[in-house]
Amino acid sequence: MATSQMATPQIKKRPPLEYAHLVKPLKIAAGPEGLYPEPRIWMYGKDMEGFNAHFTFGFITAPTQCHPMQGALVHPYDECLIFMGTDNNNIKYLGAEISVVLGAEREEHRFNQPTVILIPKGLPHGPVTVKSVEKPIVHYAFGLAPEYKATPVAAGPPTRGMIHSHLIRRMITAFDRPQDSSGMGYQDVLGPDGVLRPSERGIGPGNGDQIVWLYGKDVEGMNVNFTWGFYSKTGKWHRKGEAHTHPEEEALVFVGLDPNDLNYLGSEQEMGMGLNYERHIFNKPSVVIAPKGFPHLPLITRWADKPYGFFVLCLSGEHASPWVEA
Amino acid sequence: MATLQVTKRAHKEYAHLMKPLLVQEGPPGLYPEPLVWMEGKDMEGFSAQFWYEFIKAPRTCHPVEGTIIHPYDECLIFAGNDVGDIRHLGAEISITLGEEREEHTFMDPTVVLIPKGTPHGPVKVSKVERPIVHYGIALAPEYKASILPKQAATAGSRHAHLIKRLVTDVGRASDASGMGYTRMIDEYGVMHPIQAGMGPGNADQLVWLYGNNLEGMDVNFTWGFYSGCGKWHRGGEVHTHPQEEILVFVGLDPNDINYLGAELEVGMGYEIERHIFNKPTVAICPKGFPHLPVVVRWVDKPYGFVVLNLSGEHDSPWVEA
Numbered sequence: 001m002a003t004s005q006m007a008t009p010q011i012k013k014r015p016p017l018e019y020a021h022l023v024k025p026l027k028i029a030a031g032p033e034g035l036y037p038e039p040r041i042w043m044y045g046k047d048m049e050g051f052n053a054h055f056t057f058g059f060i061t062a063p064t065q066c067h068p069m070q071g072a073l074v075h076p077y078d079e080c081l082i083f084m085g086t087d088n089n090n091i092k093y094l095g096a097e098i099s100v101v102l103g104a105e106r107e108e109h110r111f112n113q114p115t116v117i118l119i120p121k122g123l124p125h126g127p128v129t130v131k132s133v134e135k136p137i138v139h140y141a142f143g144l145a146p147e148y149k150a151t152p153v154a155a156g157p158p159t160r161g162m163i164h165s166h167l168i169r170r171m172i173t174a175f176d177r178p179q180d181s182s183g184m185g186y187q188d189v190l191g192p193d194g195v196l197r198p199s200e201r202g203i204g205p206g207n208g209d210q211i212v213w214l215y216g217k218d219v220e221g222m223n224v225n226f227t228w229g230f231y232s233k234t235g236k237w238h239r240k241g242e243a244h245t246h247p248e249e250e251a252l253v254f255v256g257l258d259p260n261d262l263n264y265l266g267s268e269q270e271m272g273m274g275l276n277y278e279r280h281i282f283n284k285p286s287v288v289i290a291p292k293g294f295p296h297l298p299l300i301t302r303w304a305d306k307p308y309g310f311f312v313l314c315l316s317g318e319h320a321s322p323w324v325e326a
Numbered sequence: 327m328a329t330l331q332v333t334k335r336a337h338k339e340y341a342h343l344m345k346p347l348l349v350q351e352g353p354p355g356l357y358p359e360p361l362v363w364m365e366g367k368d369m370e371g372f373s374a375q376f377w378y379e380f381i382k383a384p385r386t387c388h389p390v391e392g393t394i395i396h397p398y399d400e401c402l403i404f405a406g407n408d409v410g411d412i413r414h415l416g417a418e419i420s421i422t423l424g425e426e427r428e429e430h431t432f433m434d435p436t437v438v439l440i441p442k443g444t445p446h447g448p449v450k451v452s453k454v455e456r457p458i459v460h461y462g463i464a465l466a467p468e469y470k471a472s473i474l475p476k477q478a479a480t481a482g483s484r485h486a487h488l489i490k491r492l493v494t495d496v497g498r499a500s501d502a503s504g505m506g507y508t509r510m511i512d513e514y515g516v517m518h519p520i521q522a523g524m525g526p527g528n529a530d531q532l533v534w535l536y537g538n539n540l541e542g543m544d545v546n547f548t549w550g551f552y553s554g555c556g557k558w559h560r561g562g563e564v565h566t567h568p569q570e571e572i573l574v575f576v577g578l579d580p581n582d583i584n585y586l587g588a589e590l591e592v593g594m595g596y597e598i599e600r601h602i603f604n605k606p607t608v609a610i611c612p613k614g615f616p617h618l619p620v621v622v623r624w625v626d627k628p629y630g631f632v633v634l635n636l637s638g639e640h641d642s643p644w645v646e647a
Contacts (some may be wrong), residue, residue, distance in 0.1 A: 005366065005371040005467065006371040006612050007612065008612040008613055008615065009340065009595075009612060009615065011596055011615065012339075012595065012596060013596050014597045014598065019330075049327060049328075050327040051327055052327055204623075204624065205555045205623075205624050205625070206556075233555070234526045234622075235527075235555025235556060235622060235623055235625075239589075239623075239624055268557070268560075270621065274330075274332050275334040275335075279593075291329050291330050292329050294330050294332065295332060300556075300591075300621055300623055301555075301556060302525075302557035302621055304526070
């Protein structure tokens with residue numbers, strides 16, 4: 001071979017990541033006393049760089065009572081309690097029968113489909129009783145304040161009534177939604193069953209197999225929009241753009257679906273952060289925190305051994321998401 | 327929650343190592359149509375040349391008429407574009423080799439080895455069932471050739487060892503790369519990296535030839551079909567080679583050589599500077615330059631990929647970056 005004329009560039013070592021503090025592994029903890037019988041993922045605002053909400057995630061594998069385990073409580077903030085199945089082929093299947101007691105009237109409401117229970121600030125609620133479990137279910141919840149606070153209240157026997165039935169909502173995307181206000185095109189992938197199928201319908205190959213998305217108007221005007229989805233594919237999540245921002249804070253939460261291992265994600269993700277798309281890679285359950293106006297994405301699934309779950313928690317009733325040309 | 331001050335970096339440090347493939351006329355009389363033609367000067371001084379095209383109908387080339395000699399080693403590769411079967415060529419091709427003008431004919435994917443100073447050509451594509459891929463590698467940065475007079479072809483087998491099937495050596499004990507490709511060679515000499523779990527974005531089917539398969543030439547190269555999304559190598563992030571290398575991403579649409587059909591990102595440098603492209607592109611890696619990971623973002627159509635590494639082996643230590 002001829003002598004090489006090719007110059008070897010001066011190569012620098014990788015500088016420290018500027019936004020590493022915004023990508024956090026999820027923490028498993030016992031949680032507030034008397035709320036849940038087993039350790040779960042608990043993330044408070046202080047664990048998420050001051051994010052103005054907190055969330056918890058875990059599985060329910062057998063009949064149980066929780067939130068709280070005994071009695072009832074009130075929070076000084078709005079809260080959503082979400083119950084989803086783990087059948088990643090059918091997001092509309094719960095696989096459990098659950099009841100919750102709501103209001104000073106102690107109304108008992110039952111459901112056996114994927115459901116969000118809306119708990120407006122100050123509403124007495126609980127306990128949640130999981131009466132039967134065909135297949136382990138996912139239960140996650142968020143409170144719209146950075147810190148968990150609760151006051152126990154008197155809990156008489158449950159009653160029948162409909163005053164609070166509007167607080168029990170099926171976990172499906174609203175059919176009448178003309179657009180998702182995100183600019184990302186999710187409204188084009190909504191099926192007549194209220195399920196979004198962004199991977200199959202071209203938003204991006206790594207995007208959700210099945211997703212549901214609820215906005216403020218679907219959740220009694222709460223200042224939040226959130227999703228739940230099953231994901232199993234590799235590649236970019238959004239072909240239309242690179243980075244985007246939101247005018248409000250957002251948490252992107254990546255969770256596994258193994259009821260026996262809360263630390264298992266089953267996939268590896270690559271997330272761009274900031275205008276330089278600083279690359280963050282993780283393969284354990286993690287949260288990505290996006291402060292107001294912070295550019296984030298693209299999101300690329302590098303590999304997936306098992307389907308996993310993902311939810312967005314964005315602190316606005318709408319989901320404005322302008323693409324940033326960076 | 328605090329709002330963050332975000333700033334944009336001025337430029338990419340390694341942008342000069344990522345080049346769109348140049349479609350242009352090749353050297354006069356060598357090929358009848360424009361093709362991808364990249365010499366060292368087009369690739370930051372890379373010490374070899376590379377070209378790529380489709381052959382859609384019977385024709386003569388390399389050269390179009392007569393015979394030529396180069397002052398460097400050369401490989402002429404003829405591969406099919408049936409992404410379901412990398413061992414299917416779909417054409418009948420002959421080439422004359424040596425002073426004797428020995429004519430050799432083949433109908434399987436093949437690399438024709440042209441040692442420095444060997445008279446060769448023309449290549450005659452006599453039948454085409456379906457369009458095929460032809461690419462070439464010349465182990466010098468600049469094209470040079472001497473023309474010899476036209477002469478009648480002869481029968482003979484003196485140069486038959488220069489006609490090699492385009493398959494991986496089934497008996498290869500190690501790929502010397504540390505990446506584990508030798509674990510996934512089937513009985514026919516085809517590697518199946520996705521199936522073997524190397525990474526979901528890696529090749530569906532791949533063949534890899536090394537110096538010892540190529541009469542000792544200082545080169546190892548691949549040909550592969552790719553259709554999956556995700557990371558190519560789950561085993562690591564960044565690696566280097568002691569010799570120069572180019573990574574060539576090409577489309578498989580015989581009617582549009584500028585179409586890739588996929589979007590990929592390649593990390594360059596210890597910084598893993600991210601470079602994204604969705605057109606046919608070459609990534610140039612000087613000696614010792616850290617590169618990877620390759621991550622496939624989306625795929626509309628299967629595409630092709632060639633590694634061209636200027637060593638008979640493929641030492642590829644992972645770098646913890």
